[in-house]
Amino acid sequence: MxxxxxxxxxxxxxxxxxxxGAPRLVRDQGVTAPLGFRxxxxxxxxxxxxxxxxxxxxxxxxDHTAAGVFTKNQVKAAPVLWSQQVLTTGRLRAVILNSGxxxxxxxxxxxxxxxxxxxxxxxxxxxxxxxxxxxxxxVCSTGLIGDRLPMDKVLAGVTEIVQDMGGGLxxxxxxxxxxxxxxxxxxxxxxxxxxxxxxxxxxKGAGMMAPSLATMLCVLTTDAQxxxxxxxxALRRAAARTFDRLDIDxxxxxxxxxxxxxxxxxxxxxxxxxxxxxVFTVCDExxxxxxxxxxxxxxxxxxxxxxxxxxxxxLAVARTVARDSLxxxxxxxxxxxxxxxxxAVGISPVTIDPDRIAVTFNGSPVCRNGHGVPGARDVDxxxxxITVDIDLGLGDASASIRTTDLSHAYVEENSAYSS
Amino acid sequence: MxxxxxxxxxxxxxxxxxxxGAPRLVRDQGVTAPLGFRxxxxxxxxxxxxxxxxxxxxxxxxDHTAAGVFTKNQVKAAPVLWSQQVLTTGRLRAVILNSGxxxxxxxxxxxxxxxxxxxxxxxxxxxxxxxxxxxxxxVCSTGLIGDRLPMDKVLAGVTEIVQDMGGGLxxxxxxxxxxxxxxxxxxxxxxxxxxxxxxxxxxKGAGMMAPSLATMLCVLTTDAQxxxxxxxxALRRAAARTFDRLDIDxxxxxxxxxxxxxxxxxxxxxxxxxxxxxVFTVCDExxxxxxxxxxxxxxxxxxxxxxxxxxxxxLAVARTVARDSLxxxxxxxxxxxxxxxxxAVGISPVTIDPDRIAVTFNGSPVCRNGHGVPGARDVDxxxxxITVDIDLGLGDASASIRTTDLSHAYVEENSAYSS
Numbered sequence: 001m002x003x004x005x006x007x008x009x010x011x012x013x014x015x016x017x018x019x020x021g022a023p024r025l026v027r028d029q030g031v032t033a034p035l036g037f038r039x040x041x042x043x044x045x046x047x048x049x050x051x052x053x054x055x056x057x058x059x060x061x062x063d064h065t066a067a068g069v070f071t072k073n074q075v076k077a078a079p080v081l082w083s084q085q086v087l088t089t090g091r092l093r094a095v096i097l098n099s100g101x102x103x104x105x106x107x108x109x110x111x112x113x114x115x116x117x118x119x120x121x122x123x124x125x126x127x128x129x130x131x132x133x134x135x136x137x138x139v140c141s142t143g144l145i146g147d148r149l150p151m152d153k154v155l156a157g158v159t160e161i162v163q164d165m166g167g168g169l170x171x172x173x174x175x176x177x178x179x180x181x182x183x184x185x186x187x188x189x190x191x192x193x194x195x196x197x198x199x200x201x202x203x204k205g206a207g208m209m210a211p212s213l214a215t216m217l218c219v220l221t222t223d224a225q226x227x228x229x230x231x232x233x234a235l236r237r238a239a240a241r242t243f244d245r246l247d248i249d250x251x252x253x254x255x256x257x258x259x260x261x262x263x264x265x266x267x268x269x270x271x272x273x274x275x276x277x278x279v280f281t282v283c284d285e286x287x288x289x290x291x292x293x294x295x296x297x298x299x300x301x302x303x304x305x306x307x308x309x310x311x312x313x314x315l316a317v318a319r320t321v322a323r324d325s326l327x328x329x330x331x332x333x334x335x336x337x338x339x340x341x342x343x344a345v346g347i348s349p350v351t352i353d354p355d356r357i358a359v360t361f362n363g364s365p366v367c368r369n370g371h372g373v374p375g376a377r378d379v380d381x382x383x384x385x386i387t388v389d390i391d392l393g394l395g396d397a398s399a400s401i402r403t404t405d406l407s408h409a410y411v412e413e414n415s416a417y418s419s
Numbered sequence: 420m421x422x423x424x425x426x427x428x429x430x431x432x433x434x435x436x437x438x439x440g441a442p443r444l445v446r447d448q449g450v451t452a453p454l455g456f457r458x459x460x461x462x463x464x465x466x467x468x469x470x471x472x473x474x475x476x477x478x479x480x481x482d483h484t485a486a487g488v489f490t491k492n493q494v495k496a497a498p499v500l501w502s503q504q505v506l507t508t509g510r511l512r513a514v515i516l517n518s519g520x521x522x523x524x525x526x527x528x529x530x531x532x533x534x535x536x537x538x539x540x541x542x543x544x545x546x547x548x549x550x551x552x553x554x555x556x557x558v559c560s561t562g563l564i565g566d567r568l569p570m571d572k573v574l575a576g577v578t579e580i581v582q583d584m585g586g587g588l589x590x591x592x593x594x595x596x597x598x599x600x601x602x603x604x605x606x607x608x609x610x611x612x613x614x615x616x617x618x619x620x621x622x623k624g625a626g627m628m629a630p631s632l633a634t635m636l637c638v639l640t641t642d643a644q645x646x647x648x649x650x651x652x653a654l655r656r657a658a659a660r661t662f663d664r665l666d667i668d669x670x671x672x673x674x675x676x677x678x679x680x681x682x683x684x685x686x687x688x689x690x691x692x693x694x695x696x697x698v699f700t701v702c703d704e705x706x707x708x709x710x711x712x713x714x715x716x717x718x719x720x721x722x723x724x725x726x727x728x729x730x731x732x733x734l735a736v737a738r739t740v741a742r743d744s745l746x747x748x749x750x751x752x753x754x755x756x757x758x759x760x761x762x763a764v765g766i767s768p769v770t771i772d773p774d775r776i777a778v779t780f781n782g783s784p785v786c787r788n789g790h791g792v793p794g795a796r797d798v799d800x801x802x803x804x805i806t807v808d809i810d811l812g813l814g815d816a817s818a819s820i821r822t823t824d825l826s827h828a829y830v831e832e833n834s835a836y837s838s
Contacts, residue, residue: 332834347671
């Protein structure tokens with residue numbers, strides 16, 4: 001975690017491999033790490049390639065509280081409209097996710113397809129022995145915008161996947177594989193709290209980092225006892241500081257969805273602060289994995305803005321720099337062209353004082369009081385990880401954005417996707 | 420002119436080669452097309468390559484009214500700060516322009532360099548026989564941010580260029596060459612009004628289309644009799660509809676400057692409407708030339724948004740689409756991926772109704788009522804010019820933005836500039 005603005009308790013308490021007594025983060029476990037969850041991933045034939053394309057996460061209970069955050073894009077895919085609606089109850093029993101098609105911009109027919117999918121999942125789970133209604137099933141889709149899904153394959157897949165779901169860790173891993181589109185590796189993380197409860201999660205894509213908007217889908221699970229309100233607070237706070245601060249190309253997909261489900265199966269009630277810290281840690285780890293696997297990435301870049309009057313100001317400046325094509329191409333070229341950083345700061349929607357700005361690249365000062373320092377152009381940016389620290393010299397607030405460079409591979413992979 | 424929002428009179432009145440009685444636009448004449456102007460361009464040794472790098476535009480009068488518009492970047496180069504200050508008088512006798520260095524982020528020393536340059540021009544013009552003060556000299560610079568200019572070469576060049584300036588058309592063309600950085604051709608345009616007065620102009624760069632922010636510099640001249648207030652109105656109106664609507668990568672340089680000088684040498688007073696139309700036409704032509712020569716461009720793209728409630732809304736949506744990396748990479752790939760256009764519309768800062776959006780590519784419908792039409796993915800985008808027309812279905816206002824694709828050449832040329 002490189003953000004200066006992360007909750008302090010997360011950095012202090014949570015260290016992978018730390019001795020008993022501290023929360024423990026692991027990277028090879030996902031949504032089935034907490035008690036009370038089953039999951040599966042199968043190839044339903046939605047993707048022409050024959051790769052896995054359908055995933056299910058099932059909450060066995062006893063609790064079924066849930067919360068979600070969704071894309072801020074005004075053009076929302078059918079599954080987003082559906083899942084927002086069913087989540088008004090604060091309750092979910094299952095999440096069905098497909099890759100191979102976004103089901104966005106598909107009109108009322110597309111919404112009908114989502115509805116039918118949720119009904120099929122509910123019917124299959126009811127047949128399996130758990131009485132379930134369609135309003136207890138969230139739906140997530142990812143893939144190309146504008147095409148209808150092959151519903152015969154989706155519905156046959158639903159029947160199959162409910163038979164297939166297992167309670168072990170492998171079910172969660174299968175699900176993490178099945179939601180991949182252009183991801184090269186599955187993304188999972190789990191946190192084991194010393195008090196005996198757990199949080200797990202899986203994710204794919206990120207912002208618009210990958211072709212055709214690379215929907216970010218993420219499902220988080222916990223066996224802690226927590227109300228829907230607790231889950232909602234923890235999820236919003238974590239997403240705001242992790243996924244919302246991962247900005248590959250400034251775009252937001254029509255399908256972005258992050259869900260958090262609680263089974264309460266540990267029978268351990270959790271306080272808000274502990275839940276916040278645990279959910280944040282898992283989201284932060286998934287965000288780091290998403291950045292590392294961004295399409296066309298050759299550099300992992302963290303832009304930190306300090307010295308702002310308010311945190312929102314720091315965030316707005318960091319975001320403007322992170323989205324600037326000229327900054328991103330310079331970083332691709334390992335070029336310490338700090339003037340482009342200053343020009344980007346100057347067009348951010350925040351009032352700044354050009355004569356107070358200081359910039360360091362990888363910890364080496366390149367600009368002080370708004371102009372260059374000797375040797376600025378010689379800073380070595382040839383490594384994969386680059387930190388850009390900007391001090392506005394106006395206040396005490398700070399914020400970080402994770403981004404990537406703008407590379408040939410990005411252009412290549414995004415210039416020929418739908419065709 | 421492809422914008423639907425251009426002033427109607429411009430399209431109707433001004434046609435190259437039109438019969439006498441209509442304003443006539445020519446593309447091989449520039450700042451010395453109007454009476455009362457001299458110009459020159461020389462190699463002063465500022466550029467390591469030895470190419471021309473210093474230009475002068477001199478207004479012989481009898482009038483010396485002037486107006487300017489400048490970058491909105493809060494990080495402003497020294498010459499911008501200087502020229503803004505001297506233009507508060509509404510009066511200019513000369514403009515000195517250098518390529519080979521932006522003189523931005525150079526601190527008080529950089530501002531001193533600009534001041535000394537203006538003083539040297541004033542002294543040289545006074546020696547030459549025209550009593551001139553430094554406050555009558557605007558300064559423009561373009562090139563890499565962050566380095567001081569080689570002032571010995573600049574000052575020696577100033578002495579030489581004042582000797583060199585000629586009154587013919589070739590002086591204007593020499594100046595247009597000398598302000599080029601990564602431009603491949605000089606940009607000039609002139610309009611001859613049937614009433615006997617003229618407007619001329621030269622430009623370089625555009626927005627941030629070229630490496631290191633590609634400062635847009637433009638000098639316009641007229642021999643019409645016009646007050647500083649008239650010039651200011653005409654220039655602001657024209658820039659808002661031309662240069663401000665050319666958006667290559669969403670960035671704004673530290674040095675952008677557009678100046679308009681009147682000599683009044685035709686002795687013909689001009690009405691505001693005629694002046695507005697003529698200045699618009701020359702600016703529009705220069706903007707088209709700038710787009711066509713953008714670095715790495717393989718597609719010239721015009722995004723038009725109609726059906727908006729207000730023109731500002733249409734402009735905001737068009738700008739969001741024009742800046743979207745995924746739309747721009749799809750266009751580079753000649754890929755009719757209309758879903759990316761809808762997703763970009765959805766993240767614009769304007770309230771839209773997804774179910775009313777219609778989109779055409781090159782005049783062929785690809786999306787209606789927010790979802791695809793048959794054959795949408797087969798529209799031929801293989802040509803160089805692409806029009807994207809978006810109808811929001813909410814009102815009567817419209818606006819256009821000119822942009823380009825995002826190509827390998829863009830990445831290549833911007834990833835290795837300062838080093």
